[in-house]
Amino acid sequence: MPTKIEKDAVSGQDTTGHEWDGIKELNTPLPRWWLYTFYACILFAVVWSALYPSIPGIHGYFHGILHYSQRQELDKEVRAAAAEHADIRQRIASSSLDQVAADPEMSEYAVAGGKAIFANNCAVCHGAAGSGRPNFPVLADDKWLWGGKRADIYQTIQHGIRSLDDPTTRMSQMPRFGADKILNEQQIADVAAHVRTLARLDPPSDASKRGNAIFSEQCAVCHGQNGQGNRQFGAPSLTDGIWLYAGTKDAIEQQVTLPKQGVMPAWSKRLDDVEIKMVSLYVHGLGGGE
Amino acid sequence: MTALASKATNEKAQPAHIRAEAARLAAVDGQNYADRVKVYPASVNGPIRRVKSALLIACLAFYYLVPWVRWHRGSGLPDQAILLDIAGRRAYLFGIVIWPQQIYLLTGALILAAVGLFLVTSLFGRVWCGYFCPQTVWTDLFMWIERMIEGDANHRRRRDAQPWGIDKLWRKTTKHALWLLVAFSTGGAWILYYVDAPSLVHEFLHGEAEVATYFFIGLFTATTYLLAGWAREQVCTFMCPWPRFQSAMFDDQTLAVSYRSWRGESRGRHKAGDSWNGRGDCVDCYRCVAVCPTGIDIRDGIQLECIGCGLCVDACNNVMKKVGRPKNLIFWDTATRLAAATKGEMLTYRLFRPRTLMYATLVSVVLIILGTATLIRTRVDLSIERDRTPNYVTLSNGAIRNGYTVRIENRTMNPARYEVRVGGLKGETLRIGTEGPNLEWLDVQPNQVATFRMFVQAPRDILQAATTPIHFELIDSEHSRRVEGTTVFEGPETRDHPRIN
Structure with missing residues (x-):
């Protein structure tokens, strides 16, 4: 620091005291508003660092005087949201499915929630809004393998189908007629021909007449004498135009020879009872509910 | 000498605005x-x-x-x-x-x-x-x-x-x-x-x-x-x-608070008993300036700062009355009339001019459009959203079903009850609502929007093409209102697996 501040003769401004080859540097300080804003920022940073988590350590970090944590905040919000829903969820829990459906407030809540649950858990196989995917049933139509009443849907979701980790799962098995040599290839072809006449896809033929006899003997136990199906075994009707595994002759023969056994998980392990009720109502309302 | 003296007096009594x-x-x-x-x-x-x-x-x-x-x-x-x-x-x-x-x-x-x-x-x-x-x-x-x-x-x-x-x-x-x-x-x-x-x-x-x-x-x-x-x-x-x-709306025929300089000038102080010959009526008392809420001198002519409140008119008239001169030295006047008056002509104020007639026409046109738009505004609005997933559903009896979400806005202050009809298909059935019995009526509360799910089902045989245009018709017989919304009914592209009877 120069002991004596020299003033520039032309501008009247102070100089810094630095001189290079006779040229003196003017002292032009930062604008005061800028400087004070800068100091205020430093002060703000100090206060902020003291109040909030700021300094990292090796085994943790400085938590700040306020002990603020974004995870805690989120947790609080989630709990607050859950508390807001607690009342109506409690009401749904203590009501039957039909009671929930009949109450506009509960029904609206359940269907809206069921929609979200369905999109997260079910749509991957059953398609958005139950539109179905290859080898997985459409839920928007009126054909139900195991029943389309609210209680039926509820049970299917809760315990699943062929979900071996649930002792009360819906269970049935189509025999492997071809693979286990119960029927030979010719017999299977005849049965397939008969099934296609049941569905009114082909007119009756000699093969289908032969197949009719085999059908009565082997298939009618589950699928019914006229192929109308039986929900007790999840045996589909063979007379309508809806096919889970396609209705071509090849596909039918394939299914008789070495059947696909579709599995639906038991959702009681993943969803709570209220959530299952909600998604049951949503599925019931997709258009095919009984 | 007199002039100098009076000037000196003036300076002494310099009004505030001059000092300001x-x-x-x-x-x-x-x-x-x-x-x-x-x-x-x-x-x-x-x-x-x-x-x-x-x-x-x-x-x-x-x-x-x-x-x-x-x-x-x-x-x-x-x-x-x-x-x-x-x-x-x-x-x-x-x-x-x-x-x-x-x-x-x-x-x-x-x-x-x-x-x-x-x-x-x-x-x-x-x-x-x-x-x-x-x-x-x-x-x-x-x-x-x-x-x-x-x-x-x-x-x-x-x-x-x-x-x-x-x-x-x-x-x-x-x-x-x-x-x-x-x-x-x-x-x-x-x-x-x-x-x-x-x-x-x-x-x-x-x-x-x-x-x-x-x-x-x-x-x-x-x-x-x-x-x-x-x-x-x-x-x-x-x-x-x-x-x-506002200068875009102003012209020489627009009324503005004006100092009638043809009457006022030349201005100057006036003592009781002095002659008024050879001088104007303005006695340079600065009352017009003193009362002005924007602090201007109206005698300088038309100014941006003048808000046209006319308080200077009152101030000047009070003085004119006191000195026994006619009123309204400052008054609402037009530039044309002021210019003519300087030459001794008196013109009447023209209310009907191309500009005013044009603005009046514009006002009427906007008023008519606004009035009509208000009167014919939509009281009931209907919007139909057809389900895309699934595009259509084949039912076990072979029929085709489409789902629709229908929003009805009841913009009136009365509850409304609508009967629904579907047009454009033959032999179709309509189901309203997903839970509970089929709704016969759609009830919409006043000033509310209501959303309904509707399922339209049609036999496959009557569908001539993959897409059939259809419409929904809402009929409110109580208020004799009818609203229509168009949409389509989708079916299979080709007749895969045609069934025989």
């Missing part, structure tokens, strides 16, 4: 901008002041009372005649309810206001600025309070120059307290246009209103206090765009 102007020029020296010179408008009595006061009271009464006007719309609906319910997304104007989709009506109203202002300006000059503008009304009110507490212009000027003392302190404190009170009631009343007035006042007094309410009341209190108490004429001169572009 000199101070202003001194302040400008070496700087980029001039400091504001505070205006101390003097009080004035006269017919124009009385008209202005009456309009002031009328405007304030309108502003404060309108939110309290009630209008019965039915149970569960707001009963405030004018309510801009932003949270509920409705604007209520007596019997008219405007939904967000009808915001164009607001656009129309704003256009009408603009064109109406053009018309009034081209006819009568700045009557809006001088009498109706909130800035003018509240500034006038604040000046009245100031005058009650601090006295007239001379007292105020003298006190401001004095050092602080008891007298100055209590007067200033009282004045600002009263200003803040008025500002608060102004800001408070503004909120009442956006929420139900009686319940808000109750909530406010009990400290239960929303934070936003307190914030906006605080904001409008602050703006009123600052704009009417402190900024005053600076708002009109520097902030408001209207004085800037």
Whole structure:
């Protein structure tokens, strides 16, 4: 620091005291508003660092005087949201499915929630809004393998189908007629021909007449004498135009020879009872509910 | 000698504004901008002041009372005649309810206001600025309070120059307290246009209103206090765009507060008994300047700062009466008439001019369009959203089903009940609702939107193509209203797996 501040003769401004080859540097300080804003920022940073988590350590970090944590905040919000829903969820829990459906407030809540649950858990196989995917049933139509009443849907979701980790799962098995040599290839072809006449896809033929006899003997136990199906075994009707595994002759023969056994998980392990009720109502309302 | 003497007298009695102007020029020296010179408008009595006061009271009464006007719309609906319910997304104007989709009506109203202002300006000059503008009304009110507490212009000027003392302190404190009170009631009343007035006042007094309410009341209190108490004429001169572009509406035939220089000049002091021959009527008393709320001299001709309030007319007439000269040396006049009068001609004021006729036509056209749009506005709106997933559903009997989400907006204040029909298909069945029995009627509450799920099912044989145009028809037989919405019915692209009978 120069002991004596020299003033520039032309501008009247102070100089810094630095001189290079006779040229003196003017002292032009930062604008005061800028400087004070800068100091205020430093002060703000100090206060902020003291109040909030700021300094990292090796085994943790400085938590700040306020002990603020974004995870805690989120947790609080989630709990607050859950508390807001607690009342109506409690009401749904203590009501039957039909009671929930009949109450506009509960029904609206359940269907809206069921929609979200369905999109997260079910749509991957059953398609958005139950539109179905290859080898997985459409839920928007009126054909139900195991029943389309609210209680039926509820049970299917809760315990699943062929979900071996649930002792009360819906269970049935189509025999492997071809693979286990119960029927030979010719017999299977005849049965397939008969099934296609049941569905009114082909007119009756000699093969289908032969197949009719085999059908009565082997298939009618589950699928019914006229192929109308039986929900007790999840045996589909063979007379309508809806096919889970396609209705071509090849596909039918394939299914008789070495059947696909579709599995639906038991959702009681993943969803709570209220959530299952909600998604049951949503599925019931997709258009095919009984 | 006489002239010199009179000049000397003049300088001695130099009116405040001259001194102020000199101070202003001194302040400008070496700087980029001039400091504001505070205006101390003097009080004035006269017919124009009385008209202005009456309009002031009328405007304030309108502003404060309108939110309290009630209008019965039915149970569960707001009963405030004018309510801009932003949270509920409705604007209520007596019997008219405007939904967000009808915001164009607001656009129309704003256009009408603009064109109406053009018309009034081209006819009568700045009557809006001088009498109706909130800035003018509240500034006038604040000046009245100031005058009650601090006295007239001379007292105020003298006190401001004095050092602080008891007298100055209590007067200033009282004045600002009263200003803040008025500002608060102004800001408070503004909120009442956006929420139900009686319940808000109750909530406010009990400290239960929303934070936003307190914030906006605080904001409008602050703006009123600052704009009417402190900024005053600076708002009109520097902030408001209207004085800037009103010159586009002004022409030589527009009425403006004018000094009739053909009568006034040459001006000069006049002693009782002196002859009026060879001189003008203006006695150079500066009363017109003293009362001017924007601190200008009207004798300098038409000016941006002039808000056309006409208080100088009253001031001048009072003086003319005293000196025994005819009234209205300053009055509303046009540039054409002033120019003609200088040559000794007297022209009549022309109300019907191409400009005014054009503005009048514009006003009528906008008014007709706005009126028609308001009358034929949609009372019931129907929107149909067809399900995309699944595009269609094949049922076990082979029929094809499509799902639709139908939204009905009942913009009336009456509950409505609709019967639904589907047109464009043959042998179709309609199912409404997903749970419970099929709905026979669709009930929509007044002023509400209702959403319904609908399933239309048609035999496959009747579908001629993958896409069949259909329409939904809503019939409200009670109010004899019929609404139609078009959509399509989708089916399979090709007849895969054709079935035989």
